[in-house]
Amino acid sequence: MADKEDPKNGKMGKGKSKVVCGYPLSIFFIVVNEFCERFSYYGMRAVLVLYFKYFLRWDDDLATSIYHTFVALCYLTPILGAIVADSWLGKFKTIIYLSIVYAVGQVAMAVSAIHDITDSDRDGTPDSMTFHIVLSMVGLFLIALGTGGIKPCVAAFGGDQFGEHQDRQRRTFFSVFYLCINGGSLLSTIITPVLRAQECGIYSKQKCYSLAFGVPAALMVVALVVFIIGSGMYYKAEPQGNIMLDVCKCIGVSLAYTICINTFYITAYQQWLKKLLIAQIKMVLKVLFLYIPLPMFWTLFDQKGSRWTLQATTMDGNFGALVIQPDQMQTVNPILILTLVPIMDSLIYPLIKKCGLNFTPLKRMTVGMLLAAIAFVCAALVQIQIDVSTKQLLHSSPYILSGQGFIYFKLTIKGKANSDTEIVENQAITFVGFTDYFLVYFRFVNGMKTAVNVSTAAADFGLIEPFYYSNYSQIKNGKATFTLRSGSQSCEYSTNFGFGSSYTFFIHSTLVFGSNCQDSVTAVEDIKPNSVHMALQIPQYFFITAGEVMFSVTGLEFSYSQAPSNMKAVLQAGWLFTVAIGNFIVLIVAELAKIPKQWAEYVLFASLLVAVCVIFSIMAYFYTYIDPTEIEAQFKKKINEDDEDDKSKPGKAEVEMVKRDSIKCHDEYDKATQTKM
Numbered sequence: 001m002a003d004k005e006d007p008k009n010g011k012m013g014k015g016k017s018k019v020v021c022g023y024p025l026s027i028f029f030i031v032v033n034e035f036c037e038r039f040s041y042y043g044m045r046a047v048l049v050l051y052f053k054y055f056l057r058w059d060d061d062l063a064t065s066i067y068h069t070f071v072a073l074c075y076l077t078p079i080l081g082a083i084v085a086d087s088w089l090g091k092f093k094t095i096i097y098l099s100i101v102y103a104v105g106q107v108a109m110a111v112s113a114i115h116d117i118t119d120s121d122r123d124g125t126p127d128s129m130t131f132h133i134v135l136s137m138v139g140l141f142l143i144a145l146g147t148g149g150i151k152p153c154v155a156a157f158g159g160d161q162f163g164e165h166q167d168r169q170r171r172t173f174f175s176v177f178y179l180c181i182n183g184g185s186l187l188s189t190i191i192t193p194v195l196r197a198q199e200c201g202i203y204s205k206q207k208c209y210s211l212a213f214g215v216p217a218a219l220m221v222v223a224l225v226v227f228i229i230g231s232g233m234y235y236k237a238e239p240q241g242n243i244m245l246d247v248c249k250c251i252g253v254s255l256a257y258t259i260c261i262n263t264f265y266i267t268a269y270q271q272w273l274k275k276l277l278i279a280q281i282k283m284v285l286k287v288l289f290l291y292i293p294l295p296m297f298w299t300l301f302d303q304k305g306s307r308w309t310l311q312a313t314t315m316d317g318n319f320g321a322l323v324i325q326p327d328q329m330q331t332v333n334p335i336l337i338l339t340l341v342p343i344m345d346s347l348i349y350p351l352i353k354k355c356g357l358n359f360t361p362l363k364r365m366t367v368g369m370l371l372a373a374i375a376f377v378c379a380a381l382v383q384i385q386i387d388v389s390t391k392q393l394l395h396s397s398p399y400i401l402s403g404q405g406f407i408y409f410k411l412t413i414k415g416k417a418n419s420d421t422e423i424v425e426n427q428a429i430t431f432v433g434f435t436d437y438f439l440v441y442f443r444f445v446n447g448m449k450t451a452v453n454v455s456t457a458a459a460d461f462g463l464i465e466p467f468y469y470s471n472y473s474q475i476k477n478g479k480a481t482f483t484l485r486s487g488s489q490s491c492e493y494s495t496n497f498g499f500g501s502s503y504t505f506f507i508h509s510t511l512v513f514g515s516n517c518q519d520s521v522t523a524v525e526d527i528k529p530n531s532v533h534m535a536l537q538i539p540q541y542f543f544i545t546a547g548e549v550m551f552s553v554t555g556l557e558f559s560y561s562q563a564p565s566n567m568k569a570v571l572q573a574g575w576l577f578t579v580a581i582g583n584f585i586v587l588i589v590a591e592l593a594k595i596p597k598q599w600a601e602y603v604l605f606a607s608l609l610v611a612v613c614v615i616f617s618i619m620a621y622f623y624t625y626i627d628p629t630e631i632e633a634q635f636k637k638k639i640n641e642d643d644e645d646d647k648s649k650p651g652k653a654e655v656e657m658v659k660r661d662s663i664k665c666h667d668e669y670d671k672a673t674q675t676k677m
């Protein structure tokens with residue numbers, strides 16, 4: 001398709017799209033599509049670990065492993081999408097088809113989270129967990145295929161909309177593109193945990209995971225519709241044949257060609273074509289080689305959704321008027337992206353340039369990696385604080401006295417009360433996992449000679465026999481008022497529950513009903529409330545996000561600008577592949593290292609990233625930046641010159657001869673290598 005004159009700045013744009021302020025209008029549909037798609041992806045991902053834990057009833061380790069496997073798969077499938085797009089369907093059609101697969105996957109997830117489907121006894125829990133597990137796994141597989149498949153295509157398709165002389169606009173496009181990713185991610189990470197916290201159901205009310213997955217499914221449909229609406233305006237580059245096959249063939253023939261160059265007869269025209277392809281492959285391989293150390297960045301980055309969220313569950317989320325859920329802390333990342341990208345683009349980078357420093361893309365990426373390592377040191381420091389506060393409480397309250405001297409309890413406390421606790425005979429509380437961050441545990445010990453009934457406005461906790469104790473019950477954190485009743489007489493007792501706390505309340509034998517019973521109940525803290533505030537996670541979020549802006553936004557643009565025209569999506573996929581490997585490394589290191597102390601695991605990851613960063617900076621030092629468009633233009637000029645010269649065009653017989661010689665040459669090559677072995 002021909003380039004089109006931009007009436008405003010006289011520069012060239014591509015496609016049939018109108019040009020507004022130097023930007024093709026078509027990119028509007030692309031960035032809106034990206035916004036909706038990322039809303040869909042991150043919204044679903046935000047509640048995924050909790051869905052595994054509380055709906056499918058998996059333990060922490062299995063939930064974390066499947067979560068990272070899914071994320072890894074989402075960044076492996078871009079290779080598939082890129083090959084299909086660059087070689088066969090073209091980016092436009094690939095995006096359309098795979099978006100449909102994606103939307104179907106999201107719908108499957110939403111359906112898998114409807115507990116009523118298999119809840120035949122109507123007790124609020126699914127009766128056939130296998131059905132829910134199978135459906136959700138199929139859903140996740142389709143989502144991984146869809147989101148990963150379209151990801152490299154959308155970014156490269158956006159880049160394709162710009163003309164050759166629109167480098168500045170294209171750079172800005174990638175920044176805006178990243179802002180849209182994070183705008184969608186921010187909104188969805190706020191909204192889906194709220195939807196999950198709602199209660200819904202046909203026969204019984206349960207946490208509404210189906211809604212939390214349903215809204216992202218709807219957004220994916222919107223993303224698809226928006227993309228189709230822009231259809232008439234896009235510049236759609238034709239797929240250039242099977243690039244991957246060409247690349248493999250070319251590498252093979254080149255090897256043979258190098259060994260027995262004399263047996264070949266290739267026309268000048270063909271030689272230039274082949275040289276062009278070789279040059280393009282070299283460009284890609286050089287960049288891919290540079291990417292080898294990069295997965296380590298993502299290894300640290302993607303632990304926000306697992307380790308850092310679990311860390312937040314042991315912290316105090318009370319921000320005054322606002323109470324933050326552990327999974328909502330992840331929103332700090334996109335919030336910071338939305339502020340840091342414009343600050344970096346319009347202030348920091350120009351300032352560095354003014355100081356005469358050449359802050360090249362690869363230097364930016366190196367600094368980004370170091371910032372991520374600092375983030376993990378911060379996470380380790382926070383973890384040490386949490387561990388110290390937990391230790392204090394274990395030592396401070398192993399025994400409980402009734403206050404009246406006639407009941408002695410020994411408590412063995414092994415976990416936090418906002419955990420799904422198992423109360424066993426000897427009063428031990430064993431950690432299983434938290435059911436709801438807002439729930440805390442309490443029980444009553446009755447020191448009176450009469451049975452006492454305990455209730456709140458919302459629930460009745462039953463009758464406690466004289467000199468006996470109730471089982472632990474759960475209640476929402478915050479202020480609670482209990483009514484203590486014996487026959488027709490009652491009194492009220494109010495108290496405050498902090499996050500993660502657990503209490504035993506002793507009812508004194510001296511309690512007089514009808515009066516205020518506030519002084520006749522003694523509260524003993526079994527487990528202290530979470531004392532380390534979630535705000536302490538903000539520094540680690542700041543550093544990881546600043547690192548991401550320098551590393552990821554730069555890497556995205558670098559992957560486009562250093563890629564030859566026929567392998568733009570392939571190199572985007574290579575970039576995304578580093579994210580996939582990063583997630584596999586989390587699984588491997590966490591599994592192999594089995595470090596008992598969480599803070600030590602954070603320090604290990606930080607150290608690994610620093611080591612990798614040193615290797616990357618050495619590799620980056622030797623990298624030479626290229627302008628693929630210019631190189632390709634030079635080759636094409638040569639090809640055209642030779643093309644005009646009829647004599648040097650390959651005739652049919654010549655092509656056959658080249659093929660024959662090529663086979664012969666391969667045979668020679670095989671023989672040569674076999675003799676060597």
Ligand SMILES: C[C@H](N)C(=O)N1CCC[C@H]1C(=O)O
Binds near residue numbers: 038181182185579
């Ligand atoms: C939400 C992240 N800040 C982010 O933008 N990304 C993390 C992986 C790459 C990128 C994305 O494309 O989602």
